[in-house]
Amino acid sequence: MDITTDSISIGGNRNPAAADWDSEGSALLAFGADNGVALWEPQDSKLRGVHSILNKHTKAVNAVKFFPTGSSKFSILLSGSADHSLRIWRVKNGPSPQHDLVKTVTEHQNAITRISTLPDSDIFATGASDGTIKIWKLVHDSDFTTIDVELLQTIILNPRYFPLSLALARLDSSSMILAVAGTKSTIQIFISKGNHFELSATLSGHEGWIRALDFTRETLTDGSDLLLASASQDKYIRLWRVHRGEVLPAASSALNDPALGVLGRSLSNKAHRIESKEGKYSITFEALLLGHEDWIYTASWRHRKGKLQLLSTSEDNSLAIWEADETFGVWVCTTRLGEISAQKGSTTATGSAGGFWIGLWSPDGDSVVSLGRTGSWRKWTFEAEKDMWVQQVATTGHVREVKGVCWSRDGSFLLSTGSDQTTRLFAEWKRYGKSSWHEFSRPQIHGYDLNCIDAVTDSQFITGADEKLLRVFDEPRGVAEMLKKLCNIQSDNNELPDAANIPVLGLSNKAIQTVEDDEPIQNGNVDEREAVDPGSVMRKSTLDFDHPPFEDHLARHLLWPESEKLYGHGYEISAVATSNDGRLVATACRASSIDHAVIRLYDTKEWFEIKPSLKAHSLTVTALQFSPDDKYLLSVGRDRQWVVWEQNPEGAYVLRFNNLKGHTRMILGAAWTALEEPTFLTVGRDKTVKIWQLAADEVQLKGTVKTESAVTAVHCNRKTALASLVFAYGTEDGQIAIGRTTSPTFDPIHITRVDAQMSPARTINQLAWRPKTDGQRRDQLAVVSDDSSVRIYGLDLSKAQ
Incomplete structure (x- = not known):
């Protein structure tokens, strides 16, 4: 199967040593991003952003440094991490850079904090929070095909402190000078x-x-x-x-x-x-x-x-x-x-x-x-x-685990949310025959970790957070006009507020009006001695862009106004799903008893809760999804059972089927297929993907896929041929796989794994196939992970064998 990485969005680690820009001609900038090292070409005219991530470290990357090679054909990269290891990478430069890990060194006893190289020599130094500096020599042949390192010296800092900065230089033809400083107010100078x-x-x-x-x-x-x-x-x-x-x-x-x-x-x-x-x-x-x-x-x-x-x-x-x-x-x-x-x-x-x-x-x-x-x-x-x-x-990108992802109803843009307490909107900037993915809005900047998200309409979405309630957001006119201008995304909603802000000492995004640049800010009937809050007014020119917005706009001017809060749950929200007709929202929260492991339904017109809540699970409900015709609601949980709720003639959902032992360990994900016969998939910690089909009075297990690690997420492509089933699943160790089979036998099931170099380094939290949009030639799959990345893969399913 032809699989490409169309977009990677990931934020950088907040460590002054965790980035370096190669001066040897490769034009690459490498920066620590969670446990990986992201590669980005800032001067790329196509503005493709991060194009690959080097994954091998097991903890946060603190230090990144290019080793001078004198060649633009390849780069040597040194990375140090909180996992105590120093890793050496060879990156072959070109339109699609290739990289491989050539050496791992674990001499330090604690997190590596800084790496310094000396131009025109093979010497480099590393500092770590074990209070030592190590001097190394890179041993290599002329074209760096074989690489090794030799430890020349270990300097124990006295008095002991953590080295936060190192600098190496040539003093004269026979000597080098090393400056070391950190968690003290003095600088130590060493001469070789x-x-x-x-x-x-x-x-x-x-x-x-x-x-x-x-x-x-x-x-x-x-x-x-x-x-x-x-x-x-x-x-x-x-x-x-x-x-x-x-x-x-x-x-x-x-x-x-x-x-x-x-x-x-x-x-x-x-x-x-x-x-x-x-x-x-x-x-x-x-x-x-x-x-x-x-x-x-x-x-x-x-x-x-x-x-x-x-x-x-x-x-x-x-x-x-x-x-x-x-x-x-x-x-x-x-x-x-x-x-x-x-x-x-x-x-x-x-x-x-x-x-x-x-x-x-x-x-x-x-x-x-x-x-x-x-x-x-x-x-x-x-x-x-x-x-x-x-x-x-x-x-731009998230800086902590990304927990939820969804496409807008028409597939025009992507929304992601996570533990860095932000919700971000990504879309494709189209101009002069070029296209690239960028963050166009930051609808929600919150005070709690965000756990789940779903689109209600093309211009409205809902998120659930650790604060025990759900919030509903509407697209402002400023964002809609920007997306129309730069991404050719049309909005049918004409009743949009202009923009939004968070009032001083407030917690909710409030709708605000924009004014012309030359229009004075009016106090209205307010006492003249009371000043107008400058945050409650925005100039129209602030939202007039001819390029994707910069970070200062994203962080301040591109919020979405909040229209509703949904109360009822007693603990952190764990799952949310919107019905396909957009009339209902189903939600669940973390639970350790049957009283809290309920599913609550809300009507999206008036936003009232539909009683009674749905009771069947005894532990946290981990995933919810409505069937394509909304006749059924599927729920799965940590109590190892799946439940199918059916809509009765009065419109209420009642328990139709359940399986108390659907998996031998907790179920972590579920998805409906688009097949004519009602069919759904469940995945769990027992390292299996199971295909189930509803019959008259029972649910039959139609197929099982065994995996090497716990399966944490699954989603089915609803655009495939009538009897064909295409699904994607993600695992706890970051592996992504595409499954293909046909109804009614579901045998054989073909599995294609995404290359490990293109995959996230940590647990996959959610996957979402893009709804078919105009002019979209390839299928696209969005994937979010604990490694703080949002990735979009392009797949040509027609070439699948």
Whole structure:
């Protein structure tokens, strides 16, 4: 079967060391995403986003670094994780990069926190929270077909602390310099004799943990001084000069800057003397960079257009570019990007991005990217004609387990929801013969983990969360017009609110109106002394896009107004399903007794509960689905039984069939087929997929598929030929398989597994086949997983053997 990955959406890990942009010509940016390493080409003109994920780590990836190879044909990638392992990957570059794991090293006794490489050498260093630095040599042949590592030295940090940042540089032809810092306010400098490093100096001055270190040559000429940038949680960046010779460099005029006041008097210009085989050196304080208002996470150098520039990112939601002012001899911030927000620590719903954790230069220095708290990347490119940095489309994704997924009724867009407490809308941007998937709206930003979702109409959906109630959301006009303009998605609902926001101290998304840009904001009959809440008004231009929205719009302006809350359940919501005619919603919650393991039905017109609730299960109901004609409702649960409820002439659902031992262990998923005879599938922890068919007075088991691990989700394709059954299931270890068989015998059942390199790394939570849309040539399957990814696969079922 021809299976392709059409889209991957995944958020980045919030760790300043967890991303690197390859400078060797591959154009790849690699970033830690849950337990995997995601590969993305930020400069790709097709804007395809993440195209593959390297899965082998068993815990979160903390550190990612490209090893310099000097070749654009392949890349060597180093990744370190909380699983204590260092893994080395070979990535073959091209239109569809191929990757393989070539080496796994488990020398560290705790989580690896940082990796640093040395250009033009085979030496690299790793730091871990076991309080050690390890120096390695990569042993390889000329084209990196065989790769091994040799441990050269283990440095035990004394006094013991966790290394959060490392920087390696060539001091001279015979020696290397290593700077180490972390959960202390000092920087330790090590100098190599051969390949053995010795502590040579300790630099003091910072007053908080040090998050970033980076070396560079002051100029591109040989023998120029080394500069070291150190960034700290004390909100300052310090620059240090490594100068060759007995004579000290000229003292920095920054020390005498009266603007520094008391701070200036605490800036020591004490010279630290170090030496190598070839000569003596001094390390002196060079400059203090002031401007950030919160913790600084990253600082990295780049020689750009003849000038030395420093890129820094901070918890204050800004990204800054610094350069030396030659006239006054001080360092100034020449560019500031991001958000200037006073709402520190507030949620994304109220407009705060929660800080920038990573900042990276592009290989050519004309673009920068940063990663924020929401797991989304931002990208800016310098446009010489405008002489300014312009924000461009980047990639976004969930940052925790994705629990639920559904297509809109007409299949035009995809909705996902999960434990990062957001609901996200993905659609296909179509322009100039190109198409790519992007996040177009973030309808719900919540305070509880979200567990399940289903579409009620083409412009309405419902979600269930840990807060014990369900919420119903309606599409706002601003989102509908954007989807129509960029994705050619038509909306038939003309009674849409303009937009939505979350009021200050509120919990529910409220509908708001938009006003023209030149229209004054009216107080109405309100006392003139009372100010209008700026959050209750939105300018129309705010929602006028000619590209997919950037993260700052997604996090603030593209919520959907909430129209209903559904109460009744006593515990966290576990399952929700909408009838095919859209008139009913069935819901269930986590339960350990028959009193709570009930299914509640709600009418979608007036949103009242239809009594009585349906009782049969004794433990949590894990999945619900209505049959294609809505005659039956199928429920399965942790009590190992499945139940078929039938609609009686009065329209109420009553128990028709149940099987107390449908599986030998808990049932985790269920799905109806589109076959003429009522047929459904169940899957469970007993590692089986079972096909059942309703007869006159019984339900017959028609087929069984045995799997290698627990099956957690199943969904049937309803667009296949009359007697043909095509279904997809996902397992606890991330495997996805497509099953094909025919009625009435259901024998044989052909199983095609999705390649492990294309599959998620952790439990599959839900799958959803896309309803057929106009112009859709291939079938598409959406898959969400505990590895925080939302994936869309393209399948050509006509070529299936």
